[in-house]
Amino acid sequence: ECVLLLLLFPVIYFSAPCVISVMSGNRAEKSGLSRDIQKKLEAKYNLDQEKQCRAWIEEVVGEALSDQEIGMHHFQHCLKDGQVLCKLLNTLNGEPLVKKINTQKMAFKQMENIEQFIKGCKTFGLKDGDIFQTADLYECQNMSQVLLSLFAVGTVSQKNGYAGPTIGTKIATATPRNFSEEKLREGETII
Numbered sequence: 001e002c003v004l005l006l007l008l009f010p011v012i013y014f015s016a017p018c019v020i021s022v023m024s025g026n027r028a029e030k031s032g033l034s035r036d037i038q039k040k041l042e043a044k045y046n047l048d049q050e051k052q053c054r055a056w057i058e059e060v061v062g063e064a065l066s067d068q069e070i071g072m073h074h075f076q077h078c079l080k081d082g083q084v085l086c087k088l089l090n091t092l093n094g095e096p097l098v099k100k101i102n103t104q105k106m107a108f109k110q111m112e113n114i115e116q117f118i119k120g121c122k123t124f125g126l127k128d129g130d131i132f133q134t135a136d137l138y139e140c141q142n143m144s145q146v147l148l149s150l151f152a153v154g155t156v157s158q159k160n161g162y163a164g165p166t167i168g169t170k171i172a173t174a175t176p177r178n179f180s181e182e183k184l185r186e187g188e189t190i191i
Contacts, residue, residue: 044144045072053150054078056167061087076140081105082113089120092157092164097123111138121149125156 030038047070054075058064065078079085086098097120102109114134121131130152136142154167179187 038141041142041144042072046144046147047071049147049151050075052167053147056154056165057084057088057150059165060091062091072143073140076137076143076146079137079146081110082117082137085117086113086120089117089124089153092153092162093120093124093160094162107138114138121153124153125160126152 029035050070050072054065054070061084065084067074067077083101083103086101090096090098098113098116101116102113104110111134114137118131118134122128126149130149132142132145132149136145151168155169155171158166158168159171
């Protein structure tokens with residue numbers, strides 16, 4: 001009753017105590033172009049990549065993820081508080097990139113963990129284009145970008161010398177060629 005009145009008359013002050021609940025998880029369904037874009041983003045989600053990421057994270061961190069069900073929303077639930085991501089990055093780096101990991105269940109503390117992970121990824125060596133945004137994970141808006149970011153973290157960890165379990169592609173290292181002047185002149189004569 002109070003919520004309805006608050007929506008209809010936001011300026012009214014209630015004299016009786018009123019319980020107001022915030023329903024951040026229950027947003028209005030997207031429509032039009034937004035819905036089409038969201039459907040395309042969800043269609044890009046790859047379950048095989050999720051399975052690889054799950055196994056890699058569990059192996060690196062040394063503990064099982066909270067939700068063992070496979071699927072975009074289940075994976076989001078495992079990572080939503082940001083604690084696992086921060087532990088992952090700290091383990092891969094060898095020394096803590098994320099100094100303080102919030103264990104509180106408040107939304108802004110969980111989003112702060114995700115932000116710390118993102119900031120740590122930049123310090124770790126990821127490019128801005130490889131990193132997801134907080135809403136991509138916290139609100140499950142673009143979980144395929146989250147997967148790509150985790151693969152990028154795995155790739156950069158190999159480059160940075162992490163010797164444990166790996167995921168992602170290995171970055172090629174430069175192999176400079178040194179030719180003598182004689183060899184270079186021989187190359188000029190070949191058509």
